[in-house]
Amino acid sequence: MLTAQIDIATDHREFRDSIRQFLKTQLPERLRCGARSTPTVFAEPEIAREWQSILFKKGWLGYNWPREFGGTGWSPMERYIFEKECAVCDAPGLPVLGLKLLGPILWHYGTAAQQSVYLPKILSGEHYWCQGFSEPGAGSDLANLKTVATKQGDHYLVNGSKIWTTHAHFADHMFCLVRTDPAVKAQRGITFLLIDMKQPGVRVRPITTLAGDHEVNEVFLDNVYVHENDRVGAEGQGWTIAKFLLENERGGSCHAPKLLADIGRVRRDAAREPATEGGRLIDDPLFASQLAKLELEAQALEITELRILEQLNGGKRPGPQTSIVKLVASNLRRKIDALAMNAFGTIGLQLETARPLYGSTGPEAIYNKEAQVAAPRYLNSQAWAIFGGSNEIQRNIIAKTVLMI
């Protein structure tokens, strides 16, 4: 039975305890501290990669991958338990673009050669991927994309530009949507290519966010070479592949465990005795009731995510319900980060202005760093309502495909 405080069935308790034991002994304090003080949506590669290599050595990095491709072959419930325990222990986020978005594309649509070349390098961390979908004028209306790939013998030459490309400045590869046929209906002329970023003709220009962070970029492609062996699926199949990928992007992760863990942290921080005059924030009835409301909403989200897991267990795809998950999770993310900012007040501003992300340990150091990143984290959290399809687009999908069934 599903309950708000998820009741792990007896046959999963041993599994859960083995994850807990591993995290207790193998997740270094400095990585936990780094994860807690990350203001951006993605963890810095410096932190994420170290955690990735620890999981890789253990054989758990492909925790949502099938065994035949180097994964654990865990069931959806086991994956969920793993994500929940990681969230509770402040494990850093993993590089999702390769692990959670491209990996499944290659299992489903890739050739045997693409699978054997790329999948092991995603898992080992040798390749760091970014996602080249959006363009100026092609975000919500993705089918309007203009970057063109022209076939020349056995290869394509790609020309155009991408925007909002997360971590393109760290990436050595980009999976990309391009137009190969301008004459047919927009969706049917799109193709999915794998691009080597370390070649002439690829230029990355930073975009600084509202919070002052460099997480996203513009990417300019000028006669960029892609061998036809690096086309995934057939020419014109890119739209189908993109839809599959977006479904995974919106619902491929369980968001509730991390959201609930963060609510617990806000509650704990708000229960500290204030350094200056005034009572504890947690004793303010308005603050306490706002927090309780968010907790209830996050628990309800957890139930929805578990329902989707049951569907996956039954061999079905999650489908457009992932839009509900994305919408609810992005709203919760922003509200929780707003309350966290309230909990810290101006403490962060009184600390040193640099934002060290990595290195120091101990509860006091973590508290100080969290105070410093509370405001930038809140500003960055606004992006949740935009990336992977904006809230308005998710509502449109829910209206058309879930409510009208």
Ligand SMILES: Cc1cc2nc3c(=O)[nH]c(=O)nc-3n(C[C@H](O)[C@H](O)[C@H](O)COP(=O)(O)OP(=O)(O)OC[C@H]3O[C@@H](n4cnc5c(N)ncnc54)[C@H](O)[C@@H]3O)c2cc1C
């Ligand atoms: C932090 C961040 C990271 C990102 N990372 C990546 C990445 O790595 N790779 C990548 O390819 N893209 C990335 N994106 C881009 C993201 O997918 C797009 O920003 C998003 O799809 C919205 O597109 P847009 O910015 O062009 O806005 P627009 O599509 O121009 O939308 C502007 C506004 O109009 C609304 N709107 C548009 N169409 C409709 C409609 N039909 N009905 C109702 N309202 C509508 C939108 O909701 C929005 O409020 C990222 C974005 C952000 C903010």
